[in-house]
Amino acid sequence: xxxxxxxxxxxxxxxxxDSERILTQLxxxxxxxxNDYQSAELVVVNTCGFITPAxxxxxxxxxxxxxxxxxxxxxxxxxxxxxxxxxxxxNVLAITGQADVDGVMKVVHKTLPVDGNPFTxxxxxxxxGIKLTPKHYSYLKIAEGCNHxxxxxxxxxxxxxxxxxxxxxxxxxxxxLINIAGSKELMVIAQDSGAYGTxxxxxxxxxxxxxxxxHLTDLVSELSDMGAWIRLHxxxxxxxxxxxxxxxxxxxxxxxxxxxxxxxxxxxLKSMRRPGGAKSHLETIKEWRAICPDLAIRSTFIVGFPxxxxxxxxxxxxxxxxxxxxxxxxxxxxxxxxxxxxxxxxPVPEEIKQKRYDRLMSLQxxxxxxxxxxxxxxxxxxxxxxxxxxxxxxxGRTKYDAPQIDxxxxxxxxxxxxxxxxxxxxxxxxxxxxxxxxx
Ligand code: SF4
Numbered sequence: 001x002x003x004x005x006x007x008x009x010x011x012x013x014x015x016x017x018d019s020e021r022i023l024t025q026l027x028x029x030x031x032x033x034x035n036d037y038q039s040a041e042l043v044v045v046n047t048c049g050f051i052t053p054a055x056x057x058x059x060x061x062x063x064x065x066x067x068x069x070x071x072x073x074x075x076x077x078x079x080x081x082x083x084x085x086x087x088x089x090x091n092v093l094a095i096t097g098q099a100d101v102d103g104v105m106k107v108v109h110k111t112l113p114v115d116g117n118p119f120t121x122x123x124x125x126x127x128x129g130i131k132l133t134p135k136h137y138s139y140l141k142i143a144e145g146c147n148h149x150x151x152x153x154x155x156x157x158x159x160x161x162x163x164x165x166x167x168x169x170x171x172x173x174x175x176x177l178i179n180i181a182g183s184k185e186l187m188v189i190a191q192d193s194g195a196y197g198t199x200x201x202x203x204x205x206x207x208x209x210x211x212x213x214x215h216l217t218d219l220v221s222e223l224s225d226m227g228a229w230i231r232l233h234x235x236x237x238x239x240x241x242x243x244x245x246x247x248x249x250x251x252x253x254x255x256x257x258x259x260x261x262x263x264x265x266x267x268x269l270k271s272m273r274r275p276g277g278a279k280s281h282l283e284t285i286k287e288w289r290a291i292c293p294d295l296a297i298r299s300t301f302i303v304g305f306p307x308x309x310x311x312x313x314x315x316x317x318x319x320x321x322x323x324x325x326x327x328x329x330x331x332x333x334x335x336x337x338x339x340x341x342x343x344x345x346x347p348v349p350e351e352i353k354q355k356r357y358d359r360l361m362s363l364q365x366x367x368x369x370x371x372x373x374x375x376x377x378x379x380x381x382x383x384x385x386x387x388x389x390x391x392x393x394x395x396g397r398t399k400y401d402a403p404q405i406d407x408x409x410x411x412x413x414x415x416x417x418x419x420x421x422x423x424x425x426x427x428x429x430x431x432x433x434x435x436x437x438x439x
Contacts, residue, residue, distance in 0.1 A: 003112030011048030
């Protein structure tokens, strides 16, 4: 072995994919991955730098790793703002930016030189690399960065403009994940999955003797032939998204769209520098549902954005009432260091933000409960994510729920069912978050 490396992975699924790449590289070069500070000769911390609490969490993790091991390499989103890190932790070995596998490896090589022993350096590596998600599902990152300029967001500053991967590269990765690593479900992610390929002018590349365009519709139609559950995240409602909905009806693509809308008032959306408003959002959702009535839609919203009046907020509530979304995440607006929105006039007082947040959540709870209850009596496919506490207890998900963020299904079955199996079971009851089923 070349040396013992500890790894701390923080942040969103996009950061998780970067962690997997670095871990795979470390392992392929013969480094031993350890999960305690005592054995680690060096620690890599993959940071998140999006909102203030995430920055704090990252800085604390760096501090802890430094005091335990003295040798820390920082990478990830916060690494794009080295001054923040140096201010608190001037003794880190190096700071590299997001997705910079080579940058991390350079410092690792210098600190823990490769031992050159042909027997220990050729550690067999699973062909699909190291995954931080369970074996049965994986995130599939199709692009880095973002070309938008939403006023509350610093991702484009941190991660740069969008760089899409060639379709063939993504498809070969998906192929390996499904056929070699055994993934049953792939979650397609990017900052804006709908804009995939625009930066590389939708150039084609060859996958299994076929030219495939770097365009979301072409990519997804290829993915949907691979026999796994394919779930789309972070899709802005561009017109071409409609072309994907028939694949959901055919059962080739999960009837699920994660569409971060952020607000419904055109005035607030404009000041967020995002297009649309309640009317256009509703029209799009209506069109999608006309093609695929059981489409589950997840969205996120910011309440208390600077300048949000009671009227704007009511418009958002009315939109939610009408849109009947399946899953809603809400955030109280908070300043993100260096975001343009910090300078906007009329900040909303904290107690009003909190009240609006509570009102939105209680409305959505009612909607979610009704949506979940409508599933009672149906026989649905359920992917098993975990075992429960008692023998025979299982925890799974329907096609309408993404792992980690949406609801679960609790059921009991005989001991033959394993994690990653997809079974059919009858939904017997529901609450606003979860379902209960009988196998
Ligand atoms: S679309 Fe907007 S919110 Fe999303 S990453 Fe890009 S700039 Fe940020």
